[in-house]
Amino acid sequence: MNKAWWKESVVYQIYPRSFKDSNGDGIGDLGGIIEKLDYLKELGIDVIWLSPVYKSPNDDNGYDISDYQDIMTEFGTMEDFDKLLKKAHDKGIKIMMDLVVNHTSDEHQWFIESRKSIDNEYRDYYLWKKGVDGQPPNNWGSCFSGSAWKYDESTEMYFLHLFSQKQPDLNWENKKVRNEVYDMMKWWLDKGIDGFRMDVINLISKDQQFPDGPKGETSLYGDFGPYSVNGPRVHEFLNEMNRKVLSKYDIMTVGETPGVTTEEAMKYVGNDRNELNMVFQFEHMGLGDGPDGKWSNLSFDLNDLKRIMTKWQKGLENGGWNSLYWNNHDQPRVVSRFGNDKKYWKQSAKMLATCLHMMQGTPYIYQGEEIGMTNVAFESIEEYRDIETINAYNELVNIKGKDSAEMMAAIYGRGRDNARTPVQWDDSENAGFTTDTPWIKVNPNYRQINVKSQLHDQDSIFNYYKKLISIRKKNEIVVYGTYNLILEDHQEIYSYTRTLGDKKLLVICNFTENTPVFNLPEEIKYNSKEFIVGNYTTECAGSIESFELKPYEARVYLLHS
Structure with missing residues (x-):
């Protein structure tokens, strides 16, 4: 068993612009994060992943960097960052920075x-x-x-520019570029940060012939994927980065790798590869995609989700490591996407948390997820701020003729601004996020869904997340146990086991508002059982051989053989 601190950690992603505004300008900032460190300590997380805070003209909300060694004015100063780093470390919380080196801003x-x-x-x-x-x-x-x-x-x-016109791609073939990047990384690591989340890192190597990409039936342009996703020299570059920088520090690294397979992922994260600790893959995030990609916003099939999650659990279990997430700054809110954000809001939010946090890998919580924040439906496209959403609306509605109402429904379901509405701290005006007009509107449900109402409610989603984190820290099986799917073809129940030595975790999750019956497979033998956690307050001490699940119910048992 290859143990490591980053395997045993729980990460909390902060999107600074929407987290907490400390100076009343409507924009979240470093001071706001400092204000809320005690809250994060209370939750029990170990690492903050800080989305970009570098100097930027903000064409793509900070992912267009004009100076890697300065702080965006709206967020504060380098002094503020140093203060945040020290205060976080004093509370036992590490800081992982966002490394965006596929491209810079055109103002760099x-x-x-x-x-x-x-x-x-x-x-x-x-x-x-x-x-x-x-x-x-x-x-x-x-x-x-x-x-x-x-x-x-x-x-x-x-x-x-694989992204915005204001995000020109760097030429990684140029050794000077690579050395500039490595020097910048060392500068931050010497400052004391604890790792990097690497933005679209598997796009840095391009086929130098630059051939035309394949076009789909509805595509106006060709796909660069075959010639840039996991490109010809990407592993050479990351191996060099590891040799010159990463290996010299005790840090955590995770690469964002769209389009990666389990086999390709092992090249990035394998113990013997000397590249990265883990990657973010997006296969489960593609569920419901159609002819217009995510803007088709089709329904998802639970068995597809089970198949994908299981493929990654099994694919990386020997010599690799998974990152576990439902949400991030680019994805809609999970309780709205895979749960039920109306009648069974609380139950489904807890169930989804249980399903993810009991898997093998490092769990990532996206700000607001721990209180069950939901998707938002703004009235018009003018109220949206995300460049991807606005451009897609213009292309699909104004150029291709997609129905406007249909497109808005897709935006409500899958748009990136769902994740970017301000964190709902309390039920005061603007959800306690700011005393000014927020840069993007607050979700109107903040009066019902907010941190203040959940902190001291023992049945709240917040306190359930806190409990899951605590269980992970106390039970090695949650971190290192081997995953196996059971009831593979069940249309409503996602159930799996985790095994370590003579102990077995049994995880049972109902993904519907129905009441299906769970039947324990005959091959699972045990001498005694212990109820660990569940999202209903009813007693779960009865038989586990066969029982009826409540809507969106989750249960976890520890079985002893």
Whole structure:
């Protein structure tokens, strides 16, 4: 058993803009995070993953960085950051920074120099190409709609941007670029941070032939995926990063890796690979995608979810490690997506937490998840702030003719701003997030759903998350036990076991408002059982051979053989 502190930790993601505003300008900041460290300590988390706080013009909410070694003015100063780091460490909480090095902002000094002339010393820090017959170098499409190439009149060439036009991609083929990145990482690590979450890190290596990508029937542009996702030199680059930087510190690393398979993931996280500790994969986040991707917003099938989660649990169990998450800053609220955010809001939020936190891997809690924050339905597209959502609306409705009401329904279901409404601290105006007008509207349900109402309610979602975290810390089986799916084809129940030595955890989750009967498979033998946790207050001491589950019920038993 390969033990490590980051395997035993629980991570809490903070999206600073929406967490807590300390100076009354409507925008969350570092001071607001400092204010709430005691709250996070109370919850029991070990690590804060801090979404980008670097200097940025904010085209993509901080993921467009203009200076890696300065703090965005709206968030505070480097002094404020140092204060946050010290206070967090004093409370036993580590800080993991967001590393965004596939691209920079077009306002970064490197790019300002790069676009000046083809002879500039920074020219090859980015990917510049000549067009073909007045068209971009290839047909690649941007993740944020439109072409992935932007024409720049000053040198009459195109630069690559897999995301926004204001996010030019760095040229990782250039050793100078890599060394600049490594030096910057060392600067932060020497400051005392505890690791990096690496944004779209599996996109940093591009096929240098830059061939056209395949086009789907409804696509205006080609997919860059085959030539940039898990590109030709990505493992070479990460191995170099590990050798020159990561291996020299006792830190936590997680790579965001869209489009990765379990086999490919093992190349990133395998014990013998010397690259990363774990990756974020998105296969379960793609459930319900259709012809318009996530904007089709179809229903999901529980057995598909079980199959995907099980594939990752089994695929990385020998020599790898999973990251466990339902939500992040790019995903809708899980209680609205996989649960029932109306009649069974509390029960389904707790059930989903149970299902995830009992699996093998490091759990990630996204701000507000621990109080059951839900999706939001703003009245018009003008009230949304997310560049991906706005661009998709314009392309699908205004260009392709998708029905506006249908698109808004998809945005309500899957849009990124669902995760970005301010944290609901109390039932005062603006949910206690700010004394000014918030940068994005607060979810109107804040008067019912907020931290203040849950802190001292022993039956609250907050206190249930606190209990799950505590159980994880006290029971090695929750961290290191082997996962096995049971009742594989059941349409309503997700149940699995975790085994370590002569102990077995039995996890039972009802994903519906129905009352299905759970029947214990014959192959599971035990001498004694102990009820560990459940989301209903009723006594669960009876037989576990066969019993009826309540709507969205979750139960966990410890079995002794």
